[in-house]
Amino acid sequence: MRVLVRRGWGPRPVGGGPGGRPSPQWRALAGLGASPGGEDGRGVRVREKPPWRVLFFGTDRFAREALRALHAARENKEEELIENLEVVTVPSPSPKGLPVKQYAVQSQLPVYEWPDVGSGEYDVGVVASFGRLLSEALILKFPYGMLNVHPSCLPRWRGPAPIIHTVLHGDTVTGVTIMQIRPKRFDVGPIIKQETVPVPPKSTAKELEAMLSRLGADMLISVLKNLPESLSKGRQQPTEGVTHAPKISAGTSCIKWEEQTSEQIFRLYRAIGNIIPLQTLWMDNTIKLLDLVEVNSSILTDPKLTGQPVIPGSVIYHKQSQILLVRCKDGWIGVRSVMLKKTLTATDFYNGYLHSWYQKDSQAQPSQCRFQTLRLPTKKKQGKKIVAMQQCIK
Numbered sequence: 001m002r003v004l005v006r007r008g009w010g011p012r013p014v015g016g017g018p019g020g021r022p023s024p025q026w027r028a029l030a031g032l033g034a035s036p037g038g039e040d041g042r043g044v045r046v047r048e049k050p051p052w053r054v055l056f057f058g059t060d061r062f063a064r065e066a067l068r069a070l071h072a073a074r075e076n077k078e079e080e081l082i083e084n085l086e087v088v089t090v091p092s093p094s095p096k097g098l099p100v101k102q103y104a105v106q107s108q109l110p111v112y113e114w115p116d117v118g119s120g121e122y123d124v125g126v127v128a129s130f131g132r133l134l135s136e137a138l139i140l141k142f143p144y145g146m147l148n149v150h151p152s153c154l155p156r157w158r159g160p161a162p163i164i165h166t167v168l169h170g171d172t173v174t175g176v177t178i179m180q181i182r183p184k185r186f187d188v189g190p191i192i193k194q195e196t197v198p199v200p201p202k203s204t205a206k207e208l209e210a211m212l213s214r215l216g217a218d219m220l221i222s223v224l225k226n227l228p229e230s231l232s233k234g235r236q237q238p239t240e241g242v243t244h245a246p247k248i249s250a251g252t253s254c255i256k257w258e259e260q261t262s263e264q265i266f267r268l269y270r271a272i273g274n275i276i277p278l279q280t281l282w283m284d285n286t287i288k289l290l291d292l293v294e295v296n297s298s299i300l301t302d303p304k305l306t307g308q309p310v311i312p313g314s315v316i317y318h319k320q321s322q323i324l325l326v327r328c329k330d331g332w333i334g335v336r337s338v339m340l341k342k343t344l345t346a347t348d349f350y351n352g353y354l355h356s357w358y359q360k361d362s363q364a365q366p367s368q369c370r371f372q373t374l375r376l377p378t379k380k381k382q383g384k385k386i387v388a389m390q391q392c393i394k
Contacts, residue, residue, distance in 0.1 A: 046143040051083035052123040052224060055142070056100075057114075059089055062163075063128035064099040065213035066149050069221050070126065071107050081224060086110040086118045090132065124227065126220065127181060131160050136183035144227055146181035148189070149220050151212040152245070153196055154179060155237045158187035159245035163212065167205045167271040170263070174199050174208070176216040178223050180234060190234035193223050204270040248272055253279050254374045255289075255328075257312035262331040266292065280313075281372040282340060282353070290343065291336035293323060305332065313371040317350035324349060326371055 056067055067087065074082035087104040089097070091113050096102055104111045112118055114132060125146035127134070139146050152162035153175040159165075166174045175196035180189040195215060199208065223230045253276045255265055269278055269292045277288035300306070304316055305325065314327045323334040324346045337345050344352065 047123055048228060050224070050227075051080045052144075052227065053084040053121060054082055054124055054126055054224075055086050055088065055118050055122045056126045056128075057088045057130040057132075057134075057146075058100040058128040059098045059131065060129045061099050062151060062209050062213045062216070063130070063149075064103050065217045066126065066128045066220055067100055067103055069217035071103075071109065073221055073224075081221070084120070084122075086112070086120065086122075088112045088114055088117050088130075090114045090130070124224075125181070128216070129160075133186070134181055134183060139181055139183055144231060147192065147220070147223065148177075148179050148181050148187070149216040150177045150179060150187055151175075151209070151216060153177060153194060154187055154191060155239075155242040157243055157245040160186075160247050162245045163205050163209050164248055164271045165243075165245040166199065167203070167208060168267055170267055172199055173197070174212065176212055176219055178216075178219050179237075180231070188237065190236055192230050192234045193219050195219060202266075202270065204274065205272070206274050248275065250276065250279075251376045253277065254376060255280050255371070256373050257326070257328050257371060258373070259329060261329050262295075262333050265328055265333055266294065277339065279374050281374040283369070285340060286374055287371070288339040289335050290339055293334040293336055295323075295325060295332045295334045296321065299325070300332065311370060313373075315354065315370055317346065317354050322347050 054070060056070060058064070058067055070082055070085055073079065074085045087100065087109050089101045089104070089111065092098045092101070097105070101111055110118065117138070122142055124144040125139070125142045126149070127146055128149040134146065150162065151174070152158075152166065153173070154177040156171075157165050163174075173196055175194060177191055178193040179187070179191050182189040197211070197215065200211075203211075252268070253272060255268070255278055257280070260268075265278070269289075272278075273292070277290055278292070279286055279288055281287070299318055299321060302318070310327045312327050312329060316325045317323075318325050318334075321334070322345070323336055324338070325332045326335060335346060337343060338349055340349070340353075
């Protein structure tokens, strides 16, 4: 399939005012002033109703669902909502590219790699999980500005990893916000549309992402159907309740047995387990916990678990359920498989490292024969950060 690649916005000036500065009307159309309609700063007649010419900016699975909805709307000739659809994404180390690029290529949509963007005329920009600050000059190229599809109830969880932090902090309610992009800062623009939904109990970030991506796509189409009216009803974000959702680093995956409760560890597992396995230390070797399970209440009555004080990080093999029981701050978690040089079931780990014959022959101190907190080197640049859920390739 042919992918169209264009560079730059062409030689035309940024705006229509003196020295290339945008006119007041042009700033208004970008959501920085009055109402749409008439001509923009370049003397181009601004459309007051669909079909729209859309330039889409995105990367991951969440963004792909929004792009899919836009593409379906473009293909629907009866509704005439989208006339033209083009895509901007970011370079990827994977030969296949990010999910948005894969979908664009499959659908034969023009694709540009950031910082290259389309050279055509567009009415509105749409952004979802893009992870790049957009300049005012770029935003002002769109008569109706740029819309961002963000998977949280802003101002809660501003930043690149809102879904991960929603799960990590045990939020019971989340949602999607359609907002206008503002330059220089992420997720601070006016709210155009916002819907809340309950967080399903024990859902993973991946499951929540799938649910919110569908909601966000539907909301985006709803806004585009009445774009001028929707923009005119935008409201500023509240100044209270602001929280931030930074990218997840490798250090986040290190379990702190003395500090974290079983609930906190399970939240961490559901939040990032499909991106990076939880890590700990076993006799000076890093070990990854691959498959965590909640411990059945009947197991917790075992005298081995209740008869005497147990140090956090202590590991006990439960033969009947074939799981490792690991003590944390306030209780126990179950582990079905680990990776220590290679993938091991709980039974394999017991036979190789916990069985009494191994412990007798081991030169390790008793205090070492338990999981201990892995502390990674703290550097300003600790290597490549783990990509947030909405930038993950699957």
